[in-house]
Amino acid sequence: MNNITLPNEISPDNTTLDETSLLVIILDSNPGQKMLRESPHVLTHCVDSIIAFANSHLMQKAQNKLAIMACHSKTSQFIYPNQGKNTDVRQVDGQYEIFTAVEKITKKNLAKLLTSENSTVITESLLAGAIAMALCYIARLQRTKPPGAKLNCRILVVTGSSCSASQYMNYMNVFFTAQKQNVVIDVCALEQHLSLLQQGCDITNGMYLKVPQLQGLLQYLLWVFLPEPPIREKLVLPPSLKVDYRAACFCHRQLIDIGHVCSVCLSIFCKFSPICTTCHTVFKMPALPAVKQKKKKKL
Structure with missing residues (x-):
């Protein structure tokens, strides 16, 4: 009789076969960012790159999960998946239906958010609050996961805003909360160096990268942030900078x-x-x- 490997059985490399990877992407969509004030079309390029990166994460493994958030000046919302809403998305010929859903739902909800917040006063981005919402979402999935299943969670922040000292305590609270929950925080800085978010990456053993050229955003996302944290140790990645604490x-x-x-x-x-x-x-x-x-x- 042939041996059958059960779903919860431990494989020879000491990893569970039903191990799932959850990626939560936080996109800073605040129009007050310097790069968006000078070139508004940059947001379209960033959204297209993030969608391609998100689909690459889903393509790695069928069990992988994805969530995308938009961080604005007054609010932070999940733009994928729809929270409590069923949206029928017409499938594009030759494209995987999940990839189509990620693209259509993300762009539709982001456009709705930008339209509704267009008349408000532009202030600093609520990145600390967005990370807190992502941690709550991760905690809920951890409580509702099937027995024996393992859920590896990480957060990727893509922003062109500057660090806000008024949110310093909020940043420190979410950083140490993520460390306690074993959630890795990665940061992709688009415009300038972010010392506070770099501290969060160092605290949670994440990756921090200041993109040298915005035109190559997708290449940097796939190269640095697509591999899982255990795999990064075996790859040649950009050297980590000295953290300014x-x-x-x-x-x-x-x-x-x-x-x-x-x-x-x-x-x-x-x-x-x-x-x-x-x-x-x-x-x-x-x-x-x-x-x-x-x-x-x-x-």
Whole structure:
């Protein structure tokens, strides 16, 4: 009688045969980004590259799962898959139906988000909130997975925005939460170097890459971020840069070496202030040292 390998049986390389990889892609669609203000058509190029990259992830293994989020100035939403909605997508001849669904649903929901948020005031991107939503989504899938199944999760952030010191504590909270949940955070910076997100990659053992040329975005995504974290150790990838763990002050949004920290909300300031501008806590001014009176000499 031939031996039959059961779905939950351990294979010779100590990996389960029903191991699933979940990739959550966070696309920064905030029109306030410098590259989008100068060239709005860049967003179309980024979306097409991300869709091709997402389909490559699904093509690697039939069990792989995908989720795509759009991060805006006022909200963050899942644009794939549809949350609680059934959308009929007409299949394109010669194209795999899942690939067609990823492309059609992603572009449709992204266009709806950009149209609805077009009249709002453009502020900084809510990247920390988007990562928190992705972690909640991952936690829900971890609770509902079948017994014995293994779900490897990672988050890829694609952004051209700058780091915001006002979200410093939010960033640190989601970074250490991801580390506790064994979720890898990768960051693809399109415009400028992002020191805070680089810290998150280092904390969660993820990859950080500042794209040298935006025209080759898809090539960099496939080369650096498509392989799973265990496989990356065997590949020749760009060397990791030295991580700058300096904190950013909340007053001038600059990296500092030595500063003052609020004991209530842990806000960081480069100069002492009697009132915390974040939580409005009033601190006592340090008392002046007492002056000792000189003893009079006896005649």
